[in-house]
Amino acid sequence: MIQGFRKLFQSPLGLALTLGFVALIALAFASADITGSGFGGIAGSERVATVGDQKITTSQLRTTVGSAFEQARENNPTATMEDFLEAGAIDNLLDQMIERYALYDFGLSKGMRIGDSLIGSELTQMAAFQGPDGKFSQDLYNQAIQRRGLSDQMVREDIGQGLVSRMLLVPTTYGDKAPLNVARRYAGLLNETRHGGVALIPSPAFIDQEPVDDAVLKKYLADNRDTYMLPERRTIRLATFGAEVLGDAARPTEAEIAERYKANASQYAAREEREFEQLIVPTEAAANALKGQIASPSQLRAVAEKQGLETNTVTATSRQQLASTSTPQVAAAVYDAASGSIVGPVRGPLGFYLIRIGKVTPVAARGIDAVRGEIAEAIGQEKTRSLMADRASQIEDRLQSGASLADVAKSLNAKVTTTPPLTEDGSVFGEGEVDPSEARLAQTVFAMQPGGDAQIAASMDGQRYVIFEPGEVTRAAPPPFDDIKDVLTRNYKLEQGSEKAKAAADKVMAAIKGGKTLSEALAALDVRTPPVDSIDLSRRQLMAQRQQRGIAPPLALMFTMAPKTAKRLEAPNGLGWFIVSLDSIDVPELADDDPIIAQTQAELSRLRQQELIDQLRVAIAKEVPVTRNDNAIAAVRTQLAPQRN
Structure with a gap:
């Protein structure tokens, strides 16, 4: 990590x-x-x-x-x-x-x-503050910086x-470009084609079918103990509880509902929702010049587009809301004007605004009976969070004072359960399944001493709490010999076969060095091997394979070799040895108009330009x-x- x-x-x-x-x-x-x-x-x-x-x-x-x-x-x-x-x-x-x-x-x-x-111009182009229409949203901008405790000044x-x-x-x-001849040379490498062959000498072909003595296998296990080690496993004993333990304590009272309604009276008072279209420009002079071109308010967008500018539409839910997300001056301009009119220029947080007032929707006042349900729900959620936090704190004190998980669970009328054996990452041993909530607990439990005191933590959804403690601990150790004897036998024989396959590969390499072809050298072995895979592959094709499914190690090796040579490469998991033989390399000439030359020149130019930027950046920093x-x-x-x- x-x-x-x-x-x-x-x-x-x-x-x-x-x-x-x-x-x-x-x-x-x-x-x-x-x-x-x-x-x-x-x-x-x-x-x-x-x-x-x-x-x-x-x-x-x-x-x-x-x-x-x-x-x-x-x-x-x-x-x-x-x-x-x-x-x-x-x-x-x-x-x-x-x-x-x-x-x-x-x-x-x-x-x-x-x-x-x-x-301001750069700010309006930032994707983080653009609404669904792709245009700058003042509301999104204000909400984003407020959520993160930032100010407009910090951002600017x-x-x-x-x-x-x-x-x-x-x-x-500016003006820096990789030389064409250099680009042509690099591009030519992509056209290079290599001819050769790859053969596998498999380890299983050399496996001895005779049984292996237990003493040999036990020594093999001792020598490879870490390979067969089973990880430590722990169970977790836990009990969960939620708002059900509070009973009616979190239910809001009529007095609380009335007090909340009174405290937020402005939120429920009569108001107007106003939709308006705005055009933002850097200077007041530019705003006045644009306004002079507008014969009627409906032309605001057309005039803006003619100058290569854009307008955006905003919906304000109230004068107070608009003043808080923009400025009081913008809010006054929007709410003091009649529908269909154009106002401005007015100074706003991003420059000077020309504003066309659109639809005006009166919203009637809502009495306490109309909003009782939503107020009660909000108060209930707040009281639940507060009371649950208090209850969790009380339980934590009890646990630190020596109370057991069973005692605390009983007082909450909660059931104590035990997880299956888990590994440290939270996966169920032998199954690999991971429960995210148990994975989080497992990391804590594995850091605790066996038999340690129970702890309490909030659940992942924040709605419930879990009390937990370490359960049964199974230390890391190899499994019993009899349980893995067949596996040990197979792996031991495969390892012995791999050593013999390596010796056979050395014979093949020596024969190739003596002038034989790869096929002739394989035919001289005492065992039967798979046929040689003939390779005729260009570097461009190799790169395409890398993007699609990765490059096989023998092919990667072939593109690092000199012609008329052979190399040995171990196959994965001890399954054998590859012999890679490279016969020849062809490098056809590229046509002057081959697009790969222009592509290579563009990539080399990008790398050169980045190097120039890095050098200047480091020099200035010094x-x-x-x-x-x-x-x-x-x-x-x-x-x-x-x-x-």
């Missing part, structure tokens, strides 16, 4: 953090909310690094590491933060952040400045950093002074995985 994380940090993620927009938070928009509730012990504004005149705070580092971890968990749900940090997450991600800030500081020192209008500052990085690095590649705060970095590490210390 740790090796997998290390490969992640060597992937193009680093380049994405350099050139991509919203490097600090982009991962957060594609994953769960990981901002947390604070830093407990250090301020979120404390510096982990100073890069030129820029600073990287503890909160920025923690958010970036947490976001990257959540993305990694999409591919490996069983990943833990401890493994992620062990693989070097903090150091690698901080290095990437420092490099990005170095580019930004360098750009500012050379006079680069990014205007608000350019940032990060987009500005990305633009500076792009302006510095991308021009490096020019900007960097100071790290090791204490703050260590504090972030501790907060992300306290159990490591």
Whole structure:
């Protein structure tokens, strides 16, 4: 798992953090909310690094590491933060952040400045904030940054950093192209065709049919103990409970319903839903110029499209809702105008808005009787969560005081059950089936001492709790000799046959070196072998095979050999030995208009351009002074995985 994380940090993620927009938070928009509730012990504004005149705070580092971890968990749900940090997450991600800030500081020192209008233009093109119609949605944008504890300023500052990085690095590649002659040479390799043969000398052909003495098999088992080791297995004794233990305690009272209705009176008051079409441009002058071209409100979209711009349609559920997701000025403009009219320009969060008012739908006030059901349901859910958490806390105290699983389950009227023997990954031993909920418990139980005290945890759906403890433990050990004697016999004979097959392969290699063909050398053996597979394959065909089903090891070996040579290769699982013989190589000339030349030139050009970008990026990073705060970095590490210390 740790090796997998290390490969992640060597992937193009680093380049994405350099050139991509919203490097600090982009991962957060594609994953769960990981901002947390604070830093407990250090301020979120404390510096982990100073890069030129820029600073990287503890909160920025923690958010970036947490976001990257959540993305990694999409591919490996069983990943833990401890493994992620062990693989070097903090150091690698901080290095990437420092490099990005170095580019930004360098750009500012050379006079680069990014205007608000350019940032707004880039923001409207980000896919994360586009609605079903493919256009920018102010509501989606506001909801996304609010859910993750971000601000509009944070997003805009990060987009500005990305633009500076792009302006510095991308021009490096303008006009660079791989030479045509170099591309032709590389493309010619794809046209190369190799001629030869592959033969298999199978181990089973050399197996002795005589019985094997038990003493020999027992020694073989002792020598290969790890191969036949059965994993440790543990059962889990558990009991679950949910809201049924609360009885009527979570049922909302009339007083609670009335109080909630009063507290949210504005939510149930009479209101208007308004649909409007908006056009956003960077400057007020541009908005006024466009407005001057509109003869009637219905022409807003046509005028925008004529200028290569787009409008988008928004539905506001109330004046208050629109003011909170946009600005009070935009809300006032929308709700003070008549249906069918056009208003603006008005200043909004992304620029200047021209707005055409569409359908206006009055929504009558809802009395307490009309909303009693939904209020009661909301209060009931809140009380259930709170009371269940309290009950779980009480049970945890009882368990820590020595109460047994059986006693606690009895007080809850819950049934104690026992799982089948599980391996550490949660799979049922001998079956391989994995129950996700039991897999999570198994990881905890395998970390507990046998006979350890019971623990309590929330279920995966968050609706119930489970009390659990280790059950029967079966230590890792080989199975009884008699149970696997047949397997040992087969594997032992196959191993002996493989040694004899290897000796036969050496004879074939010597015969080929002496001038015989592969077929002639095989015919001289005392055993019958499968016929030789003749190979006539181009490198282009080999690449196509790799994309479809992978490359067989003998073929991969053949394309590394010199003509008139032969090599030996062990077959998987000890099943024999391959003899790979390469007779000749043909390299036909490519036609001047062969499309593979242009394709190869484009790929080589891309690699050259990336190399130029990397060289400039590294050179700039070396020019900007960097100071790290090791204490703050260590504090972030501790907060992300306290159990490591």
